[in-house]
Amino acid sequence: MTNPLYDQLFGSHIGKGSPLLRLADGSVVTYAAFLGLAAQMAHVLAQGGLRSGDRLAAQVQKSPEALALYAACVQAGVVFLPLNTAYTTDELRYFVEDSGARMIVCDAKAEQALSSVAKRAGASLETLNADGSGTLTDSARVMPEAFPTVERSADDLAALLYTSGTTGRSKGAMLSQGNLLTNAVTLAKQWRFTSADVLLHALPIFHTHGLFVATNVTLVAGASMIFLPQFNVDQIVDLVPQSTVLMGVPTFYTRLLDHPRFDRGLASGMRLFVSGSAPLLAETHIQFEERTGHRILERYGMTETNMNTSNPYEGDRRAGSVGLPLPGVEVKVTDPVTGATLPGDTVGQIEVRGPNVFKGYWQMPEKTAAELREDGFFITGDLGKIDEDGYLHILGRNKDLIISGGYNIYPKEIELVLDAQAGVLESAVIGVPHRDLGETVIGVIVAEPGQSPDLDRIMAAVQTSLARFKHPRRLVVVPELPRNTMAKVQKNILRGQFKDAFHPA
Ligand code: MLC
Numbered sequence: 340m341t342n343p344l345y346d347q348l349f350g351s352h353i354g355k356g357s358p359l360l361r362l363a364d365g366s367v368v369t370y371a372a373f374l375g376l377a378a379q380m381a382h383v384l385a386q387g388g389l390r391s392g393d394r395l396a397a398q399v400q401k402s403p404e405a406l407a408l409y410a411a412c413v414q415a416g417v418v419f420l421p422l423n424t425a426y427t428t429d430e431l432r433y434f435v436e437d438s439g440a441r442m443i444v445c446d447a448k449a450e451q452a453l454s455s456v457a458k459r460a461g462a463s464l465e466t467l468n469a470d471g472s473g474t475l476t477d478s479a480r481v482m483p484e485a486f487p488t489v490e491r492s493a494d495d496l497a498a499l500l501y502t503s504g505t506t507g508r509s510k511g512a513m514l515s516q517g518n519l520l521t522n523a524v525t526l527a528k529q530w531r532f533t534s535a536d537v538l539l540h541a542l543p544i545f546h547t548h549g550l551f552v553a554t555n556v557t558l559v560a561g562a563s564m565i566f567l568p569q570f571n572v573d574q575i576v577d578l579v580p581q582s583t584v585l586m587g588v589p590t591f592y593t594r595l596l597d598h599p600r601f602d603r604g605l606a607s608g609m610r611l612f613v614s615g616s617a618p619l620l621a622e623t624h625i626q627f628e629e630r631t632g633h634r635i636l637e638r639y640g641m642t643e644t645n646m647n648t649s650n651p652y653e654g655d656r657r658a659g660s661v662g663l664p665l666p667g668v669e670v671k672v673t674d675p676v677t678g679a680t681l682p683g684d685t686v687g688q689i690e691v692r693g694p695n696v697f698k699g700y701w702q703m704p705e706k707t708a709a710e711l712r713e714d715g716f717f718i719t720g721d722l723g724k725i726d727e728d729g730y731l732h733i734l735g736r737n738k739d740l741i742i743s744g745g746y747n748i749y750p751k752e753i754e755l756v757l758d759a760q761a762g763v764l765e766s767a768v769i770g771v772p773h774r775d776l777g778e779t780v781i782g783v784i785v786a787e788p789g790q791s792p793d794l795d796r797i798m799a800a801v802q803t804s805l806a807r808f809k810h811p812r813r814l815v816v817v818p819e820l821p822r823n824t825m826a827k828v829q830k831n832i833l834r835g836q837f838k839d840a841f842h843p844a
């Protein structure tokens with residue numbers, strides 16, 4: 340019997356009394372206790388009728404129990420579908436129906452709103468709250484602490500992670516056991532993880548960064564994590580002296596640099612700071628080194644591919660570059676029109692191939708074919724160049740995407756909501772520089788002739804349909820949108836016009 344992801348990440352630690360999670364209140368969850376709970380939850384899933392390959396959608400606050408649910412899914416052969424806690428019921432309905440999830444796990448506060456979603460989809464509903472209470476843990480507590488691991492192969496799906504798209508319809512990226520495992524093993528080795536490491540974990544666990552990069556790497560190494568519900572800069576500063584590694588989005592690092600107590604002495608016990616999910620300004624990299632003596636290690640990845648490149652652990656970590664292809668991963672820069680490989684130092688679209696690259700989009704063969712070539716190269720939608728030393732530099736995006744504090748926001752999704760409002764003729768949503776979040780959202784609206792749209796009502800409509808992090812931080816009305824000769828909206832002109840709207844430093 341084999342289940343490569345379970346066996347290597349979890350099974351190899353069964354019975355170990357060493358800490359996996361250290362919590363903010365000083366308590367510890369050992370590997371043994373964590374895996375016992377995961378096995379109990381796996382029984383609940385199996386008794387709830389979930390079979391190998393079924394999907395489980397989880398919208399739960401970060402907690403040890405929420406992480407155990409991930410382990411339980413892997414052990415029970417169930418495909419884990421984690422969802423951002425900020426998503427509204429409208430957004431959730433789509434994910435549940437599109438994925439055909441057979442079980443939904445949510446906070447008790449959302450139970451009522453989601454019961455109709457579950458009913459319509461024919462899914463069962465369990466609750467799991469931020470403090471670990473709920474129907475899921477109630478049922479799990481009386482189950483045996485061992486579970487016969489369900490057989491899965493490296494090619495079988497382990498997770499379905501939804502990423503928005505340029506058309507506004509989210510796509511479920513199918514990640515296999517092999518995708519996750521090979522990447523975790525590679526990163527643990529590249530970044531020299533050992534069982535002595537203590538990772539300061541303040542990222543959400545519903546995305547690649549917090550769930551697969553941070554958690555899986557820790558598990559591969561048998562290390563431990565200081566497991567925090569969210570990023571709070573004062574708490575991070577307090578806990579840095581007890582940690583060896585921090586992984587974060589660039590906002591973590593700009594906020595740390597703004598903190599008066601964060602300095603060289605405080606960071607002296609740390610061995611590694613990793614940044615990713617959004618561009619780290621070269622200026623942040625340089626200031627961080629001046630302040631702490633540490634060079635942030637920047638890496639590049641995405642939901643569909645896990646991690647593709649990384650600056651070296653030993654060797655030159657270059658500010659403004661995302662480093663070198665990871666072992667086993669091929670990276671090339673191609674002409675967006677012909678697909679031909681471009682010579683070094685020429686800017687083009689970034690394509691990647693390797694054991695990390697996903698299996699395609701759930702039930703979307705056309706979208707898969709458009710982005711995943713037959714030869715296995717995935718067209719990332721990022722633009723960049725490879726320099727003479729082989730380092731990759733990301734220089735822009737070929738996709739209409741805004742990254743705010745490490746969260747991806749596709750303008751189309753917001754434009755569809757704005758366009759549907761009374762008095763709105765059309766809209767364009769853009770990202771503009773923001774000192775804290777990197778980029779933030781502005782909605783540019785054109786009124787219908789003779790109308791003056793009620794911006795407060797429009798914002799209220801946005802709030803009921805879309806997660807908070809996607810809300811425009813400003814709505815502006817303009818007489819018309821700039822268009823090129825093909826009648827395409829020239830967002831670059833709008834971005835130029837509003838670039839100082841949030842007074843970046
Ligand atoms: C929170 N808010 C955001 C936001 N995060 N708004 C826009 N963008 C964000 N990223 C909302 C809050 O709900 C709040 O609403 C208001 O904005 C201000 O919140 P805050 O207190 O300043 O934010 P905070 O809660 O501190 O969160 C900021 C953050 C967080 C950067 C710490 O967003 C975060 O942890 N980001 C990490 C995202 C991540 O893990 N990305 C990885 C994707 S995987 P209100 O109502 O109070 O105004 C991936 C692949 C790869 O990309 O390569 O890794």
Ligand code: AMP
Pocket residue numbers: 502547614615616617618619637638639640641642643661719720721733736742746747
């Ligand atoms: P997601 O779809 O949430 O996984 O986000 C993936 C996208 O985040 C990539 O396609 C890039 O545009 C961006 N990204 C991730 N890491 C970096 C990085 N280090 N520098 C710049 N952009 C990044």
